[in-house]
Amino acid sequence: MDAVVTTFSPRPAIETVREAPPRPSREEAEAAVRTLIRWAGDDPAREGLLDTPKRVVKAYEELFRGYGEDAQAVLAKVFEDVGGYDDMVVVKDIPFHSHCEHHMVPFVGTAHIGYYPAEGVVGLSKLARVVDAFARRLQTQETMTAQIVGAIDDALKPRGVAVIIEAEHMCMSMRGVQKQGASTVTTQFTGVFRDDPAEQARFIAMVRGFR
Structure with missing residues (x-):
C-alpha cells in the first residue's frame, strides 16, 4: 500500500511579493x-x-512560465447570470506538474477545486489555468495549495473555497529516502468549508466518488 503524507492548512497564506533579481541573458x-x-x-x-x-x-x-502569468487576470471574467444556481461547483482531477523549490526536481499530481458561488461563477477552464499558473514555478505543495485558494477567494469572493492536491515528489522517490509511490496530500478550506465539517465531507465525497 502506498504511503500517504497528509498536510492540513487552516487558512490561505498571503503570497509575499518580492522583487525578482535581474534576469540573466x-x-x-x-x-x-x-x-x-x-x-x-x-x-x-x-x-x-x-x-x-x-x-x-x-x-x-x-x-516555469507561471512566473509570467497572473492568476487574478485569469479569473477576471466572472459570469453573474447563473440561472439561480447557488450550490457547489467542483472541478476535480486537474493534472499538473511542478518543481520542488528545494531540489528543482519535479512533483506531479492532480488538483481538486470546489467553491460555493456568491457573486457569480468563472469559466471552468480558468480554474485549471490557475493551477498551472502556480504549478509552473519553483514550489512547495503547501504553498501552491494556499496560493490557489487565495487567488479564487480574492477574485470570486465565494462563500467558500476547497482545494485538495495530491502529488508524488521526485525528490522523495528519486533521491534521499527513495520511496516510490508515496503520495502527499494537502488541503485548504475557507468560508463554509472551513466552518462546516459536513461541507468538507461533501466536497471530499464528490472528489472521491463519481469516477
Whole structure:
C-alpha cells in the first residue's frame, strides 16, 4: 500500500511579493547548463550534448512560465447570470506538474477545486489555468495549495473555497529516502468549508466518488 503524507492548512497564506533579481541573458543561462553538465561528469562539447544547453533553456521557458502569468487576470471574467444556481461547483482531477523549490526536481499530481458561488461563477477552464499558473514555478505543495485558494477567494469572493492536491515528489522517490509511490496530500478550506465539517465531507465525497 502506498504511503500517504497528509498536510492540513487552516487558512490561505498571503503570497509575499518580492522583487525578482535581474534576469540573466539566454547566453548566461546556457553557460550555466554547460557548467552543470561538467559538474555531473560529462563533456558539454560532446556531440550529443552540444545543443543540450539551448534545449534546457527552452524547456525552462515552458516549465516555469507561471512566473509570467497572473492568476487574478485569469479569473477576471466572472459570469453573474447563473440561472439561480447557488450550490457547489467542483472541478476535480486537474493534472499538473511542478518543481520542488528545494531540489528543482519535479512533483506531479492532480488538483481538486470546489467553491460555493456568491457573486457569480468563472469559466471552468480558468480554474485549471490557475493551477498551472502556480504549478509552473519553483514550489512547495503547501504553498501552491494556499496560493490557489487565495487567488479564487480574492477574485470570486465565494462563500467558500476547497482545494485538495495530491502529488508524488521526485525528490522523495528519486533521491534521499527513495520511496516510490508515496503520495502527499494537502488541503485548504475557507468560508463554509472551513466552518462546516459536513461541507468538507461533501466536497471530499464528490472528489472521491463519481469516477
